[in-house]
Amino acid sequence: MANVVEMAPVTRVEGHSKLVLETNDDGIVEKGNYFSITPVRNFEKFLIGKPMEFAPLATSRICGICPITHSCASVEAVEDSIGVEPPKDGMLLRELAGIANRMHSHPLHSILIFPDFGCGVGFDKNVYTEAMKRCQGMRKIAQNIIDVVGGEGLHAPDIVIGGMRHNISDLAKNKLMSNLRTYEALAQEHTDFMLGLFKDSDYPADMGTHDYNVFATHLTHGDRTAFPMDTFSQELPNNYYSSLEVGLEANNEICLIAGEPVEVGPRARAVKFKGFTQRGAMGIQVARVRENQTSVHRAENILDELNTSGPTNVRVSGLGDGKLGIGINEAARGANVHMARVNEGRIRYYNCLVPTMWNYPTISTALEGDPYKYAEVIVRAYDPCNSCATHMIVLDPEKQVIENKLIY
């Protein structure tokens, strides 16, 4: 029997997750299992029957790191369901808020992976302090954008069905533009620093490679027309992981396209829209730090394009007739898909396919063929956020599983 290595919880990732690795005698992973052990929180369930305006407010609370992407995906799912299209300036501001969210999350992830690349204990203290300050400086600027555009830095109340509640003033626009220039300079320094760290590391170039396709809908915002409604599927973990024991412990679903896992995230976007070719864990890291520049340039373009006197929302007149609406926002960690059916102004069905749900099976496969000691490094390259848990089992009094079902 193969050796089994368990690591729980995996550290320096968002939420609680676990690794169960079957290794050979050389310590090489033969079967990888990466799954969420974050408790079920029932967002999709308790939204049912609630007014549609509650959906973006509630789903924003799924995560404190990317609340904006959940708000955006949620309002867009509801808008799609009830047939509302926000005006151009509203969409620009919404995209800006989403980008700013990503601009703060990526430097935070850099902080989390510093020790993997020797940047921690024993590293040049001054360089380390500078790097930390730079990351926090970038995060501060990005959070300030969300403050101004979304009305609050964390759970932005101004992202509403029909657009954005307010436009921003000319003064605010100029200040944001000036801050973005600062961010641009910091991001350049940060990229050079991180690429240097990657270069100096002795991780093999093919660490964490897999042969699956990538899935990305847009470089900076999200495009619901790119969602493969006909070929995607959600599966219970019981059947997917290497043993039923693991499957029952896992609190996540498995999302597949055409029966196969896909990779989402910065590398997926870079491969699809920018011709990026590097593979594996290091490819994701490189794509991620480079994405900061893409984001800041797009943010500057948005501010250039924004008309501060233009309307940012439309009056919502329809209350929906149960049509399935889809909202997609390209979050820091990949495509975040929300689906909603709204009828008479109330949510009748809600489903979130958060980025890491796509990545769980991909990560599990990517671990195979590498030494188990690299497993956490590979996991962190995907920057998983284990905050969505939608799987429930029902036990009888004798603790026997009598029902497995997805919570919709």
Add this chain to the structure above:
Amino acid sequence: MVLGKYTDVMTVRATDKALLRQSQDGGIVTSLFIQALENGVIEGAVVAMPTDEPWNPQPYVATTPEEIIAAAGTKYVLCPNVNMVKMAAREYGLDKIGMVGMHCLTYAVRKMQLYPFGARHLPNRMALLLGIFCTENFHYEGIKAIVEELHRVNIEQVKKMDVSKGKMIVSTTMGDRVEVPVKLTHNYVQPGCFVCPDLTARTADISTGSIGSPDGWSTVMPRTQVGKDLFQSAVDAGIFETKPIDPGKFGMEMLTNLAQKKWDRSVKTRQERAEIGLPNPF
């Protein structure tokens, strides 16, 4: 001490005659905000801006002298300026915010600065608080009823409202002047005012109002270092002419008496509320 802490108290009016014609008394708040804008003390101020509905102002973030002048003059109507302060720090992108208000508003902002729950970034961005003397205030429906029922004037024709020497005076666009004893208006006062103990906005940086000074002049009380510096810079720039406040019956004595009266009314009201089991804010 019913007047709170202050570094100085004097009688002041603006030197700009055009401004005086537009403002309520001495043009103090308008001049101070413009001076603060030009000195870089603030980047904008939350003021009560007239709307299409006559005498029903709404909070407004003014970032230019023209906008501040457009909001000049007292409106005896509740205007929730604090509501706009957070927006000033967010969508308007102001790092240094000014606000004008009576005690209830300045006190609320000071509380937000102490306990900034739901008001992140506000504590360090509130740069200037101007306080206005206030004995009581009205809902829009209340002031409309007073003007139309007691003064018998259509509110659309009102040019200026003023309270002076126990009378509420309404001047109309036709040139008429109608006076009604203030005590007749007491039935229309919004009830929160009876709990309020503070006439002179003790938590502001500078407080001002007409009580204690002759017509066309205002009493000014700088209270904090920020207020003192700003007021001094305005005096040095020749924006204000000042004279010592009259210590007598129609000056300091009247101001102290009225402030004491409001204080006593508050104590009495709070006792009455406690007796019948109603909650008190302090």
